[in-house]
Amino acid sequence: MKTKIYDLLSSVKLTVTLFLVIAASSIFGTIIEQGLTPDKYRQIFGETFFHVLKFFNIFDLYHSWWFTFLLILLSVNLIACTLKQIPRVAKITIKSGKKIDDSLFTSSQIMNTLYFKEPQSDIEKRVSLFLKSISNSLTRVSNNGVFYYFIEKGKFSRFGMILVHVSVLFIFAGGLIGAIWGFGGQMNLVEGGKSDTVYLFGNEGTKKLDFYVACDNFSLKYYKNGIPKEYKTVLTIINEDKEVFKSVIRVNHPLTYKGFKFSQASFGVAGAYNFRVKVINMTTKEENLLTLDMMNKVPVSGNDLSFAVARFESDYMGQGPAALGVLIKPGEEHDIFWLNKNSPIQRGDYVFMLNDFDIVYYSGIQVNKDPGVILVWIGFILIIVGFISSIFFEHIRVWVRVSTEKEGCEISIAASTSKNKDIFKEKINRMITEYLEGETA
Amino acid sequence: MNDTFIVSIVTFLYFLSAFIFLVSVVFRKDNAEKIATVVAVGGLMLHSLALIIRWIHSYQLGIGHAPLSNFYESLVFFSWSIVFIFLLIRKQYKNSLISMFSVFFAFLILAYVSLSNTLDCQIQPLIPALQSNWLISHVISSFLAYGCFAIAFGLSILYLLKKIINNNIVNLLPDTAFLDEITYKIISIGFVLLTLGIITGAAWADRAWGRYWGWDPKETWSLITWFIYGAFLHARLARGWRGIRMSLISIVGFACVVFTYLGVNYILAGLHSYLEY
Numbered sequence: 023m024k025t026k027i028y029d030l031l032s033s034v035k036l037t038v039t040l041f042l043v044i045a046a047s048s049i050f051g052t053i054i055e056q057g058l059t060p061d062k063y064r065q066i067f068g069e070t071f072f073h074v075l076k077f078f079n080i081f082d083l084y085h086s087w088w089f090t091f092l093l094i095l096l097s098v099n100l101i102a103c104t105l106k107q108i109p110r111v112a113k114i115t116i117k118s119g120k121k122i123d124d125s126l127f128t129s130s131q132i133m134n135t136l137y138f139k140e141p142q143s144d145i146e147k148r149v150s151l152f153l154k155s156i157s158n159s160l161t162r163v164s165n166n167g168v169f170y171y172f173i174e175k176g177k178f179s180r181f182g183m184i185l186v187h188v189s190v191l192f193i194f195a196g197g198l199i200g201a202i203w204g205f206g207g208q209m210n211l212v213e214g215g216k217s218d219t220v221y222l223f224g225n226e227g228t229k230k231l232d233f234y235v236a237c238d239n240f241s242l243k244y245y246k247n248g249i250p251k252e253y254k255t256v257l258t259i260i261n262e263d264k265e266v267f268k269s270v271i272r273v274n275h276p277l278t279y280k281g282f283k284f285s286q287a288s289f290g291v292a293g294a295y296n297f298r299v300k301v302i303n304m305t306t307k308e309e310n311l312l313t314l315d316m317m318n319k320v321p322v323s324g325n326d327l328s329f330a331v332a333r334f335e336s337d338y339m340g341q342g343p344a345a346l347g348v349l350i351k352p353g354e355e356h357d358i359f360w361l362n363k364n365s366p367i368q369r370g371d372y373v374f375m376l377n378d379f380d381i382v383y384y385s386g387i388q389v390n391k392d393p394g395v396i397l398v399w400i401g402f403i404l405i406i407v408g409f410i411s412s413i414f415f416e417h418i419r420v421w422v423r424v425s426t427e428k429e430g431c432e433i434s435i436a437a438s439t440s441k442n443k444d445i446f447k448e449k450i451n452r453m454i455t456e457y458l459e460g461e462t463a
Numbered sequence: 464m465n466d467t468f469i470v471s472i473v474t475f476l477y478f479l480s481a482f483i484f485l486v487s488v489v490f491r492k493d494n495a496e497k498i499a500t501v502v503a504v505g506g507l508m509l510h511s512l513a514l515i516i517r518w519i520h521s522y523q524l525g526i527g528h529a530p531l532s533n534f535y536e537s538l539v540f541f542s543w544s545i546v547f548i549f550l551l552i553r554k555q556y557k558n559s560l561i562s563m564f565s566v567f568f569a570f571l572i573l574a575y576v577s578l579s580n581t582l583d584c585q586i587q588p589l590i591p592a593l594q595s596n597w598l599i600s601h602v603i604s605s606f607l608a609y610g611c612f613a614i615a616f617g618l619s620i621l622y623l624l625k626k627i628i629n630n631n632i633v634n635l636l637p638d639t640a641f642l643d644e645i646t647y648k649i650i651s652i653g654f655v656l657l658t659l660g661i662i663t664g665a666a667w668a669d670r671a672w673g674r675y676w677g678w679d680p681k682e683t684w685s686l687i688t689w690f691i692y693g694a695f696l697h698a699r700l701a702r703g704w705r706g707i708r709m710s711l712i713s714i715v716g717f718a719c720v721v722f723t724y725l726g727v728n729y730i731l732a733g734l735h736s737y738l739e740y
Contacts, residue, residue: 034701038694045690045719052680052731084678197676206674245526245588252591273591274670285673286591390673398675402662409655 182412192401199394544610611653
């Protein structure tokens with residue numbers, strides 16, 4: 023029973039099945055939008071279907087119990103397969119060459135036997151030249167007047183595939199640590215403001231940092247065609263009321279402090295100030311430019327009327343920025359109206375126009391902490407090293423046996439490779455012609 | 464000279480090359496095969512020149528970046544990758560019919576690029592998220608992988624044709640075992656490149672968004688593709704699968720590639736769609 027379970031867990035059949043099952047189930051998470059509110063899902067799927075999908079955690083599929091289970095099963099499978107592979111590879115790499123026996127010359131991938139009339143000492147010179155053209159570390163053993171040579175190269179390439187598989191485990195481990203101890207969220211900082219609260223993604227509440235992050239300045243640059251070119255935030259880290267340091271973050275250029283990473287993610291309009299409103303008295307044709315801040319009442323052309331801005335929208339009804347103007351006449355109800363930028367509006371004797379204003383931006387900063395990320399980087403580097411060593415290198419082994427016969431001597435050659443047998447066979451044959459047969463032929 | 468004009472010449476050269484390969488298939492002329500290869504090599508050189516000119520031109524416009532940043536540029540580079548990979552591995556199989564399909568595939572992509580009126584071939588400035596040193600390595604490794612998978616897809620189709628029908632044209636193909644072997648080799652190269660593409664993408668995402676993996680549709684579909692080709696390699700290497708089953712997996716894999724590349728942008732929404740490809 024135990025071995026049956028182990029056989030199943032260490033089988034490549036399971037690997038292939040899991041690959042296909044994980045791939046197929048991942049598709050659902052890309053079709054059904056993840057992380058919406060329950061009400062939204064009820065609306066889309068209806069009450070009954072909603073409950074079915076909720077049971078399988080389809081709305082947060084990649085963190086669901088069953089998807090996590092599949093990933094854990096894949097890791098177990100990976101560990102079991104690797105443990106199974108290591109002894110096999112160790113056998114080939116560590117023990118190889120140590121023990122040379124005659125069966126090698128009848129059971130290897132590539133075999134060849136040659137006869138020479140020259141004396142053995144002469145032939146041995148050629149054999150060592152032949153083998154040293156592959157590598158310098160030549161092993162020579164003699165047994166009852168028969169000489170055995172062994173040479174190998176690229177042993178480590180056998181470990182390439184094991185390394186690739188181990189690095190996937192590193193990446194999984196990093197991902198697991200990140201999922202347990204890491205977090206990700208957003209912080210919207212208004213210019214001049216500061217905060218220590220991160221709003222976690224996936225409606226998971228907030229997280230308090232033990233320091234404050236202040237946004238000193240946010241700036242935007244556009245290309246001629248109106249596409250954003252660059253946006254950046256000047257951040258100050260404040261620890262116990264003391265400024266620790268200042269840093270500028272841009273998209274693709276985050277700041278890391280105490281293991282927290284602050285990335286420039288988005289921006290938006292938080293509000294406006296310094297509104298410039300032109301007021302024209304239609305009877306006197308007198309023009310007047312009011313300059314005012316939000317909720318700041320100013321008199322209109324010296325009489326008893328006054329005007330204020332009560333609200334600002336960066337995009338009011340899809341018509342661009344607008345301010346909510348309030349015209350105050352003593353003893354009468356306030357006259358409230360929206361002023362779109364640069365479009366005049368007449369109220370009684372007066373025409374109002376919003377000329378300009380200054381915008382206060384907020385900077386959307388993504389805050390992440392992931393203690394597992396280092397394992398992921400190690401995994402990434404190892405996977406590349408593993409691929410390179412198994413693609414560009416091969417494990418070559420060549421054995422030669424030289425024995426004296428009645429007339430001259432006999433050379434037997436056996437060779438094997440971890441890669442393409444046919445290409446290697448051609449190479450060995452070419453080398454035989456060059457180093458061994460050269461003059462005798 | 465204008466790079467889009469050079470691309471239209473390249474389009475013609477790939478068509479010409481495919482046509483001469485066809486002639487060499489039908490009339491079994493070795494000379495034609497050589498001429499077609501020379502035309503394809505010439506096409507690739509001009510194609511590379513077009514990329515370089517566009518790159519230089521973007522610097523002259525003051526918005527310098529590698530020509531790998533929007534849908535138009537990615538299609539042109541996809542076509543380049545297919546011909547590049549095909550010329551790289553051509554010696555391994557030396558078969559005009561396979562060559563013809565590879566170059567024809569590249570031609571079709573460029574023909575679409577030239578004929579489509581929705582594609583914007585202007586050099587556009589890079590939005591902040593794309594201004595990264597990871598752009599070049601990420602796009603090149605991903606598209607070289609796509610190129611490998613495209614050729615493997617063609618080979619698998621030919622494999623199925625050879626298995627199912629039996630006529631004179633199909634007989635011009637190498638035997639099925641050989642097709643199977645070459646498909647496997649090219650998929651293993653593609654798999655390594657795809658892995659590299661995902662790794663560079665993850666490193667980039669970590670810089671840009673603070674996390675290396677976020678299960679956004681583009682990321683997820685690249686992983687789905689990785690799993691399919693991973694299954695292909697494991698089934699073959701460890702289980703000894705061969706034949707029709709393998710070519711079916713290869714075809715499904717390429718469908719995933721196409722979906723990762725196009726479907727995610729045009730069918731699904733996600734972080735990448737606002738990046739335009």
